[in-house]
Amino acid sequence: MEPFDLVLRGGKVCTAADVFAADIGVRDGVIAALGRGLPAGRRELDVAGKLVLPGGIDSHCHVEQLSSFGVLCADDFHSATVSAAFGGTTTIIPFAAQHRGQSLRQVVRDYHQAAGPKAIVDYAFHLIVSDPSEQVLGQELPALIADGYTSFKVYMTYERLRLDDSQMLDVLALARRQGALVMVHAENHDMIRWLTAKLLETGRRLPKFHAVAHARVTEAEATNRAIRLAELLDVPLLLVHVSAAEAAAEIRAAQGRGLRIYGETCPQYLFLTAADLDREGLAGAMFCCSPPPRDQAAQAAIWRGLANGTFQVFSSDHAPYRFDASGKLPKGEATTFKDMANGLPGLELRLPLLFSEGVRQGRLELTQFVALGATNHARLYGLYPRKGTIAIGSDADLAIWDTDKRVTVRWAELHDKVGYTPYEGRELVGWPTTVLSRGRFVVAGGQLLASPGSGRFLPCAKPDPARPSGRLPTELAGLVDGDDRPLF
Ligand code: URP
Ligand code: ZN
Ligand code: ZN
Secondary structure (H helix, E strand, O other): OOOOOEEEEEEEEEEEOEEEEEEEEEOOOOEEEEEEOOOOEEEEEOOOOEEEEEEEEEEEEEEOOEEOOOEEEHHHHHHHHHHHHOOEEEEEEEEEEOOOOOOOOHHHHHHHHHHOOOOOOOOEEOOOOEOHHHHHHHHHHHHHOOOOOOOEEEEEEOOOOOOOOOHHHHHHHHHHHOOEEEEEEOOOOHHHHHHHHHHHHOOOOOHHHHHHHHHHHHHHHHHHHHHHHHHHHHOEEEEEOOOOOOHHHHHHHHHHHOEEEEEEEEOHHHHOOOOOOOOOHHHHHHHHHOOOOOOHHHHHHHHHHHHOOOOOOOOOOOOOOOOOOOOOOOOOOHHHOOOOOOOOOOOHHHHHHHHHHHOOOOOOOHHHHHHHHHHHHHHOOOOOOOOOOOOOEEOOOOEEEEEEEEOOOOOOHOOOOOOOOOOOOEEEEEEEEEEEOOOOOEEEEEEEEEOOOOOOOOOOOOOHHHHOOOOOOOHHHHHHHHOOOOOO
């Protein structure tokens, strides 16, 4: 037997199920052996006293994406993947975003062209469907799903992206027939539009009014409606970037009714509040995302949801915009809360924040941290067990964590191009110091070791959690699935 290319020796290995002492033998980029006292490899890495975790998976990030307002993200596929890697994330799943009138197939081609030469870690794509035309639903989506794009996001708000309920049903029915997973941005568009108009009419323009316009009930109502639409057709659904306690309660209640409803939340809903939008001048724009951060009670509810299984995935929703006219402030000093680009950076700090405040503070078990940061993303999006775990046959995507390393967050030491971090000055304990992707060292000793274009595209399988549960009444089955079954 050929020697291992690499042996990681003496570490504490953690998966979503277990924590155990083991050496890891890597051959051809894949985990070839797990055990104590493995034979010497061509290269040895002493990880005694360190935690060895699966590389993180960030399944919600926007990279080189043009927003519906026409604003381009600050990070390209190089800076985004470098930033991810320095934060212990070895797979990203950004969006190939369709704007109305565009062919989804062409959109996917364009994103590949952007990512291929630049990415340093592996990546898959979700689709954003903003124009569910007959061509898209009948031909493009089924073909793209077969090619490995098995999840797509739809929006219930944003004028140029949103679907109405009947379009949502069309997309959900297609996902059901094709075994794909729908992700939904759930906020009530008309409530937000009405509140926004009233606020602006009365001269309330500052960033803090973004949180007023995107009131908690707007999120709760749309969350409930999205769940009911999915329930009607017996289709699994993932609610993304959940911020409000009331929305989390809707998800929990649906799960309690036995529905396959999944939830995602993000760092901004644990570490920021609406008060952050109320900073001097327009500085609050740096904390503006949709849905917005809420209050301390909501933060506590989101922590509870992570611990009790309401949320399966913890993602960054990295939507990087600079604090200048290219991003947050398109109209300079005249920018109102309605004009500001929505979104926050988070690819690099997602896991260190969750580790420090979740695991170190005793809110989460280590196994939960791994599940929320890596394993569940792979399961939900059809990448498991190639990604998201430490097992024989899985890609050797590994993050070696120094659990005692103290870091004061400074944007100047991060690797994105955003120009600021909402978490500046925060003290964190625990950091991934060495990161491997398919057995290659991508980060070690504070240095980037991977070259642009060394990341690979990952086609996704149809995810198991996207299977219908079999609860569709027989009288609806033929209608929904488009076959000839008699109605009664
Ligand atoms: O404010 C946010 N979340 N911006 C990014 C786009 C989205 O809706 O996820
Ligand atoms: Zn969204
Ligand atoms: Zn997003």
